[in-house]
Amino acid sequence: MNDARGSDNTGYEPIGNEVGPNPATRDGYESLKISRREFLNKEIELSTTLVRDHSDSVLNFLEKAHVTLMTILQNLLRELGLEGPTQFETFHDDTKPTLSTLAFLKYPKHEECATDSVGHNKHTDIGSLTFLLAQQWGLQIMTPGSDKWAFVKPRPKHAVINVGDSLHFPSGGQLASVLHRVVPLEGKQVEDRYSIAYLMRVNDDLKWISTNGRVWSAKEWHDLKFDAFRTSDSMKDGVQIVTGMREIRGV
Ligand SMILES: O=C(O)CCC(=O)C(=O)O
Numbered sequence: 001m002n003d004a005r006g007s008d009n010t011g012y013e014p015i016g017n018e019v020g021p022n023p024a025t026r027d028g029y030e031s032l033k034i035s036r037r038e039f040l041n042k043e044i045e046l047s048t049t050l051v052r053d054h055s056d057s058v059l060n061f062l063e064k065a066h067v068t069l070m071t072i073l074q075n076l077l078r079e080l081g082l083e084g085p086t087q088f089e090t091f092h093d094d095t096k097p098t099l100s101t102l103a104f105l106k107y108p109k110h111e112e113c114a115t116d117s118v119g120h121n122k123h124t125d126i127g128s129l130t131f132l133l134a135q136q137w138g139l140q141i142m143t144p145g146s147d148k149w150a151f152v153k154p155r156p157k158h159a160v161i162n163v164g165d166s167l168h169f170p171s172g173g174q175l176a177s178v179l180h181r182v183v184p185l186e187g188k189q190v191e192d193r194y195s196i197a198y199l200m201r202v203n204d205d206l207k208w209i210s211t212n213g214r215v216w217s218a219k220e221w222h223d224l225k226f227d228a229f230r231t232s233d234s235m236k237d238g239v240q241i242v243t244g245m246r247e248i249r250g251v
């Protein structure tokens with residue numbers, strides 16, 4: 001595929017690039033990603049038909065998803081009294097480096113791919129807020145305080161909005177990032193599943209202190225988390241990276 005770039009934010013990634021939700025399996029999705037910054041600055045040229053022939057629609061979607069998330073963010077911050085010195089909104093400055101990404105994901109049905117490549121491993125999202133569209137079943141969440149997975153019913157014309165680690169840590173946990181994963185309803189992917197995720201992220205240089213007292217920049221956290229997604233090592237230096245330090249046992 002021409003657009004394979006070996007990047008976490010731009011281009012094509014095949015199935016099996018990351019660890020899967022079941023022990024000893026890899027993930028079961030392929031993706032096409034578009035870096036918001038590179039796309040707005042016209043720095044990327046993806047030859048994939050979706051981007052080449054529909055760039056106006058992609059731009060329109062990207063802008064609408066971004067504005068929607070920024071509106072939600074502003075309202076959340078106001079309601080929680082987190083405006084003022086923290087000023088999270090100002091950490092989404094398009095003139096500065098940021099890793100916000102639009103991702104198109106396909107989980108091919110199992111006649112087309114190996115059954116040891118299934119779903120999407122458990123994780124909390126890296127960035128500030130996520131706008132997720134999916135028409136088929138598969139998304140599961142574990143709400144804070146619970147140790148059980150629950151399917152999220154797909155609702156036509158509804159998006160799923162999730163908080164990411166970059167709001168969770170700086171808000172002192174007032175905004176919780178929900179742990180989620182994707183698994184096929186019947187253990188096997190019986191139909192192609194498609195999802196679109198706009199992963200809004202803060203500027204690379206935003207710093208915060210995690211629950212174990214370490215200072216992170218948004219970019220450091222992003223890069224370490226992608227390393228953990230690819231290996232079966234979800235812990236790093238005693239820190240649970242993929243689960244956003246939720247310290248959940250046995251999941
Ligand atoms: O495919 C999905 O429904 C979820 C995707 C997801 O969690 C992500 O891209 O962070």
Ligand SMILES: [Fe+2]
Nearest residue numbers: 123124125180
């Ligand atoms: Fe996610």
